[in-house]
Amino acid sequence: MDQITAMRVFARVVEAGSFTRAADQLQMPKPSVTKLVQRLEARLKVKLLQRTTRRVTVTPEGAAYYQRTARVLAELEEIESDLTQERTNPRGCVRVDVGSVVANLILMPRLPAFYKRYPQVQIALGVSDRPVHLVGEAVDCVIRGGAMTDQSLVARRIAQMAFTTVASPAYLAQHGTPANPQELLDGRHAMANYFSAASGRIVPAVYVRGDQRFEIAAQGPISVNESTAHLNAALTGLGLVQTFGPIVQPHIDTGALVEVLADWAPPPMPFHVAYPANRHVSAKLRVFVDWVVEVFKPYNAGRAAAASMALPRGTT
Structure with a gap:
């Protein structure tokens, strides 16, 4: 044996x-x-x-x-x-799990440059907003927003993502533009909500200005558990949507979406790339993680800089 x-x-x-x-x-x-x-x-x-x-x-x-x-x-x-050339010439497949909006609007537009740098590394991109068990599902790393509390993972912070609230021009023409988050609580406006795939509960939209704080978790006309659908809810006029600023900035630039409640900025969300703590970090995983850190670096430059730098112009 x-x-x-x-x-x-x-x-x-x-x-x-x-x-x-x-x-x-x-x-x-x-x-x-x-x-x-x-x-x-x-x-x-x-x-x-x-x-x-x-x-x-x-x-x-x-x-x-x-x-x-x-x-x-x-x-x-x-x-x-x-004893091989893997360190200087990494090769093989890296299995990655990432949310759909981040995959489509941030990673994939830049993958050609990654492949040019590392032609013998392949990426198997699992695209979902659901939690995954890295070891059980043989995933090498994940990119996720929010606090990382799993002690079995090594989590490397890669960004602080600012939030923006948007709505379509058609929605605002029909319902008006909110001046205060209180209007969302009073039912004068509808939120297209995002709910957690793990718990099934709505993730509140948070609004902060000075010592004032609002958490909006009221049931709107639609709630979704996937980030691309959440963005599309705003584009199709189903209600107000609070999501990551750099994700919606191209649509604000084209006029497809309008930013509202801009002076009510919630705290930014940390993003991490994480991988199992007890697993050897191969050369192919190491170069991918380092590349992800480069890609997300503009998001740490502040809200305005991240909005203008992070996404390729014209991405939709």
Whole structure:
């Protein structure tokens, strides 16, 4: 038995939580995965995994074995990288998960420049606003807005994204322009809301000026859990939308959207690129993370600078 291969297969089963998912990620037949783990258990004379019809759980002995072998496998990967040209010529596929608006309007317009710099790195871009389990779904990194509280991840802050409230000219012609967030609470205006894909709850739109603060979570005519649809709700006149300023700036420039409540600025949202803390950072992942930091750098320059610098002019 190839012990290193067996260790790698066992680690993937633990991370994926399933023999089937591990086999898919390793591109191996499921019986081969099962047999390698069984042989490893026989060699060690200990039960590493508890198998039921629904799931696989790690025994205390298996958890201890995984923690120690994960470090060994990471060290082996680093040694192999040092002995190849991967560090100076990274190659392979990086699996990334990112929200739809950030993917379409920020990353994808700049990917040709990335490929020119790193022609042998491929990006598998998972586009969604739902939470993902990086290890279980074999995702290398995520780009997300908001506070990062998961201690199993290394989170690198890449931006502070300012918010802007917008509406279509048609909506404002029919309903007027709000002068104060109180009008949203009074029902004189409709909010097109964004709700969390994880909790199903509406994410309040926050408005701050001095010591005044409003949180608007009233149910409007539509609520969505995906950022591109949220933007389209504003473009189609379904109500006021509070979203990231650089995302809507091109539409403000063309007149498709109008900014309102500009003097009620909520706190900006931090953005992070995050990856598992216990996983070796490969050369391909390292260059991608460094590139993401470059791409998002303009968003740290303040609201006006980010709006003018961050998105390619004419992006829609």
